[in-house]
Amino acid sequence: DSGVTQTPKHLITATGQRVTLRCSPRSGDLSVYWYQQSLDQGLQFLIQYYNGEERAKGNILERFSAQQFPDLHSELNLSSLELGDSALYFCASSASGVTNNEQFFGPGTRLTVL
Amino acid sequence: AQSVTQLDSQVPVFEEAPVELRCNYSSSVSVYLFWYVQYPNQGLQLLLKYLSGSTLVKGINGFEAEFNKSQTSFHLRKPSVHISDTAEYFCAVSDTNTGGFKTIFGAGTRLFVKA
Numbered sequence A: 001d002s003g004v005t006q007t008p009k010h011l012i013t014a015t016g017q018r019v020t021l022r023c024s025p026r027s028g029d030l031s032v033y034w035y036q037q038s039l040d041q042g043l044q045f046l047i048q049y050y051n052g053e054e055r056a057k058g059n060i061l062e063r064f065s066a067q068q069f070p071d072l073h074s075e076l077n078l079s080s081l082e083l084g085d086s087a088l089y090f091c092a093s094s095a096s097g098v099t100n101n102e103q104f105f106g107p108g109t110r111l112t113v114l
Numbered sequence B: 001a002q003s004v005t006q007l008d009s010q011v012p013v014f015e016e017a018p019v020e021l022r023c024n025y026s027s028s029v030s031v032y033l034f035w036y037v038q039y040p041n042q043g044l045q046l047l048l049k050y051l052s053g054s055t056l057v058k059g060i061n062g063f064e065a066e067f068n069k070s071q072t073s074f075h076l077r078k079p080s081v082h083i084s085d086t087a088e089y090f091c092a093v094s095d096t097n098t099g100g101f102k103t104i105f106g107a108g109t110r111l112f113v114k115a
Helices: none
Strands: A005-007 A010-013 A019-024 A031-038 A042-050 A053-057 A064-068 A074-078 A087-094 A109-113 B003-006 B010-014 B019-021 B023-026 B031-038 B044-050 B056-058 B064-068 B073-078 B087-095 B103-105 B109-114
Touching (some): A005 A087, A031 A074, A042 A074, A042 B103, A074 A087, B003 B103, B010 B019, B019 B109, B023 B031, B023 B087, B031 B073, B073 B087
Antiparallel strands (some): A019 A074, A031 A087, A042 A053, B019 B073, B031 B044, B064 B073, B087 B109
């Protein structure tokens, strides 16, 4: 158990819909990362937040957005969903925002878009 | 821009045999290097990391990796694998610039250990 929690574990929805994925980092970790893992694209970095502020952006679509709240939990919002958004979404946390820190990964949310 | 190439998508090996999973990176600056493992239906967990110092890094579960700056490689090795090592392994790189906070992951190598 990494100490990172993600809810829900599974999510099934239809094209065009909007969903919110939630992540609670390890106690004391200030940085949260979101990744998308799919068979064709592999593990793609989406976005990083550090202590409430966006710190780095990866291959995140404009239909996707994220935020980190004062209690440090984070939410990833996916809108106008397409079939291709079906994937495993991981959240990870680290103690600080610097890149030499180990990232601790949650168990993931499996999103299925029908 | 950084990139990571894992040269083998799948590596089948017999139990108790040695294994090497290959990783090459490209970056214009100094880097930090990581290997993560993902067991079925789980998130990733850190095996080992290279930040600086000795180029031979030892990690958990008997794995080790060697940083080779001239060849821009960070290959993962284990002298004798177990069935329980069957998993997907990801090499990752991040740069050391204070402004660079992204960690880039390779496509992964699926290690399959056969009895």
